[in-house]
Amino acid sequence: MRCWVRTRAIRRQILCLWFLLLGLALVTLGLLDLASPDPTLPKDKHPPRHPFGRAPETPDLEVIVDSRDPAPDRDVALSPLTSLQEEELLFVASSAQGSKTPRPLKRGPYKMIMRGKNTDRPTVPASTTNDSVEDTKTPQLDDLRGGDEGTKTTMMALRRTWPESRHPACVGEQYSESLPSTSVVICFQEEARATLLRTVHNVLDTVPKEYLSEILLVDDFQNEPLGSDLSEYIALLDGVRLVQSPGHLGTAQCRSLGASEAVGEVLVFMDAHCECQEDWLEPLLERVAQDRTRVVSPVMDLIDWHTFQYNATRWPVRGVFDWRLDFHWESYPQPQALDKDSVVQPVSSPVLGGEVLAVDRHFFLSVGGYDPDMLLRGAEQIELSIRVWSCGGSLEVVPCSRVACLDHPPPHTPPDHELLQKNKIRLADSWMDAYGKIFYRRDPLAHFISQSESPNITERVRLKESLGCRDFHWFLSTVYPQLYIPQDRPGLSGELYNVGTGSCADLPGERTLQNGTMSIAPCSGTGKQLCELNSQGEVRWGAAGDLCFDGRGERITLAPCPSHQPTQGQLQWRFLKLSGQLVHMQSQLCVEATRDDGSSQGVSGLFLRPCIRHPRQQWHFEQLVAP
Secondary structure, X not given: OHHHHHXXXXXXXXXXXXXXXXXXXXXXXXXXXXXXXXXXXXXXXXXXXXXXXXXXXXOOEEEEEEOOOOOOOOOOOOOOOOOOOOOOEEEXXXXXXXXXXXXXXXXXXXXXXXXXXXXXXXXXXXXXXXXXXXXXXXXXXXXXXXXHHOEEEEEOOOOEEOOOOOOHHHOOOOOOOOOOOEEEEEEEOOOOHHHHHHHHXXXXXXXXXXXXXXXXXXXXOOOOOOOHHHHHHHHOOOOEEEEEOOOOOXXXXXXXXXXXXXXXXXXXXXXXXXXXOOOOHHHHHHHHHHOOOEEEEEEEEEEOOOOOOEEOOOOOEEEEEOOOOOEEEEEOOOOOOOOHHHHOOOEEOOEOOOOEEEEEHHHHHHOOOXXXXXXXXXXXXXXXXXXXXXXXXXXXXXXEEEEEEEOOOOOOOOOOHHHHXXXXXXXXXXXXXXXXXXXXXXXXXXXXXXXXXXXXXXXHHHHHHHHOOOOHHHHHHHHOOOOOOOOOOOOOEEEEEEOOOOEEEEOXXXXXXXXXXXXXXXXXXXXXXXXXXXXXXXXXXXXXXXXXXXXXXXXXEEEEOOXXXXXXXXXXXXXXXXXXXXXXXXXXXXXXXEOOOOOOOOOOEEEEEXXXXXXXXXXXXXXXXXX
């Protein structure tokens, strides 16, 4: 028995000795790994530490950004991300990998690492791009927006060169050497990462450093987290700051947050899906420096959302709105003289779009900034434009500044129409005075909302009084005299209802177009089919009232209404209240509605026919909102 106990103790000691030897061997291997750096690395760099001295296999990793590599157009510069497939992006490694405290990040050498080409991810085909767009590189890039639109994938570089769209007289234009400093404020929410970073790098590449104080990226409470890779990459860009909003603020409040953080003399508000031409900022700064009450915009070119083709806008253009308070860019009459001075002359604009705006920071704040009670997005640019004009400022479109913007990129969620109506109601009640009734007649939904919940505009009224702002009549007569002011006479305005068909006069399609052919369709009750017969005998159609019924042929079409000149004969009409007939004065024919009966000869529309007693020639105007 004693021998068995002694043998067991000896075995236990031998087992302990083996474990001790094994531990010493593992420690020795680890020390050898630390003492033997990779000879391919610089002497002051060491590879990552691994527990058993065994380096990970690296054929699936690829360095796509190395800040120590010079950029092609600069001596030494921060290289951009050249591929942004988010499921392939791994991490940003700063030069201080061994630091236990990753913040604050040091602006030193770094690398962006991604998975190599051996991944299981399928290859994504390239989408069609404009042949005239020069890509510096064409790596894969995913533009993900989600929602009903799904995934939009395209092959694009982070840096691209656009075809020249400016007038030749703009190229080489000389500007003042003492232009004001600028803060570019870019708000984003549910924006594709690649699109956002392309906008940032484009601004960095096209704006001289002496004019750019900073780029402020304001994250308007992105539903999808930015991720440490993107936020760290942004932190490594000189002159770029990331600001996180406390919640989803919407366009007006998000830009106001950026303005409160900005340090530049001039604020440039820019959408997160823009790309700029060379020398786009200097013409804007020049106009603002000459008059600090000016708010200016570049000419907005378009990038097709589906193909990413570049579409230059024909100059001159200006921003306008209609009586439903919807914004449009419209062509403006070409100057008669085609010399250099005329083609580069800025155009006064009643309103400006919200894609890109440049404004003196102190003037912007003194005039009230963006209305803080504007909800999410919609109509805030019209409200700001009317307020700037009414309270001592002016608006211009500058032809030598060109910026391209994605043409209506689809959001994750459709806009909330009720919130948009509330923004328009606030605008109408604050700045349009008695003319707001014209808006309500053309937007019944806004009328009914305003009846149930009126906005509190006390602060806006106080602002108007303190700034000595002019009324809306002054705005219409001085700034935007081209906007037709409807008469909306009782019984002669509203939806044009046909008794025989039980439908209303309508223009197919979403927009009212010149030479459009009038048709017949179910009455919408939304105000989009509203028209009026005015005292000049014109039947004015649409929210702007700038198109008239034309009776030159058999079918009723639309033609531009005359401005500041007598109405032509084919555009004059008379309404017989007793019979309900709408008579064309020149031909003495009556408007008759026909509906497609399914036969080969069946055509629906409005026609001029000999006047007879028939329900299809019997009309009356149905007013949705009482005048």
